[in-house]
Amino acid sequence: MSGVRVLVGTRKGAFVLTSDAKRERWDVAGPHFAGWEVYHLKGSPADPNRLYASQSSGWFGQIIQRSSDGGATWEQMGNAFAYASVPGTHQWYDGTPHPWEFARVWHLEPSLTDPDTVYAGVEDAALFRTIDGGATWHELAGLREHSSGSSWQPGAGGMCLHTIVLDPSDAQRIYVAISAAGAFRSDDGGLTWRAINQGLRSEGIPDETAEVGHCVHRIAMHPSRPNVLFMQKHWDVMRSDDAGDSWREISGNLPSDFGFPIQTHAHEPDTIYVVPIKSDSEHFPPDGKLRVYRSRTGGNEWEALTNGLPQENCYVNVLRDAMAVDTLDSCGVYFGTTGGAVYASADSGERWAPIVRDLPAVLSVEVQTLP
């Protein structure tokens, strides 16, 4: 019988939530790596029992863990993330040059076809790849060496590469997003990169339409239509129909177009989900009401999904990596909050219920649909 496995990274460990296809009763396992920050964990599309986790600590640095049994047991893998060339400098918050320094892995994106190949997005912003199951990591330095690299600046959370999107129709095409540099695309497997920020407008930078400097929070793609991208920017929800070459705003009637995650429906390429947040200075839902907004028209027209979500006194955030969908016939949608709740809807967002309420602050949510 099919089922789902929800992989939850939190400030104090990782949790694995499992259910059958009804998604009514859940088993909660964890914490794994108790006491450590788990920014992200994700399974291989080519081997669902192969999981990778980023475990980090301000005291003891970066650890990479791998599971070959769906998260029941874990094996510590290589954790040497050395920039492939002289790191150089980027801009610091005050505009002065600052040396590139590795801090942590924000996001792990397993290959669509090879369980031993994984991309890692790190802070300070760079893209690494392993082809030996996590034993060794090598930087794809063309991104950091982009001509604009010395002008990149950190966002409030650090200068992090937090989004990696692999094109299922073209193994050479990779998208990444960096806060606060913007979005980039490679068409040659990660060797060279171009900034894809045309159409973005950011009021917080001197040139609002600059080539780089935009705080892109998240990019989503539906696998059936890989040239169409959706973006939650610091402010503004955006859409591209040409693989990022140009963007247009689709914020429409959202109560706020600030937010972090954006996600596509598993079966409807024009159905997208965001979680509006009041502002960049007040990271909680408008009016204390936790509302997921869904567009079924590819943007601009949005409806609030509230059934089962707290509609008063709710002041949590939903972080960029903390929303995901399953691929069951009735698409399940999941998200985690900084208040430690993981909510699930088994019907595309019509009705919600918490799977768990009191985990540590949730940093990431990924979902695997199991056969």
Added chain:
Amino acid sequence: MIRVVLPAHLRTLARVAGEVAIAVDPPTTHRAVLDALEANYPMLRGTIRDHITQRRRPFVRFFACGRDLSHESPDTALPEAVSSGDEPLLIVGAMAGG
């Protein structure tokens, strides 16, 4: 044998319950002890000192014999009582943050 007490999170990574004992050829400097520790417990590489620079991570401290040795050169010999195994080298996660 040099006795080393690891902080709880590193004991978990190393899969040890109490202090560890490692053989180190003299001179028993900070660097020699950490080299031997990482050779015996490779899962600790990068957690006590940076992979690239080999510098002590900022929130890790080295204590022994009632003294803070954190700022000594990696090539400084450890106290005789540590080299002889009478006293352990304490590797400590600094009290910082929540």
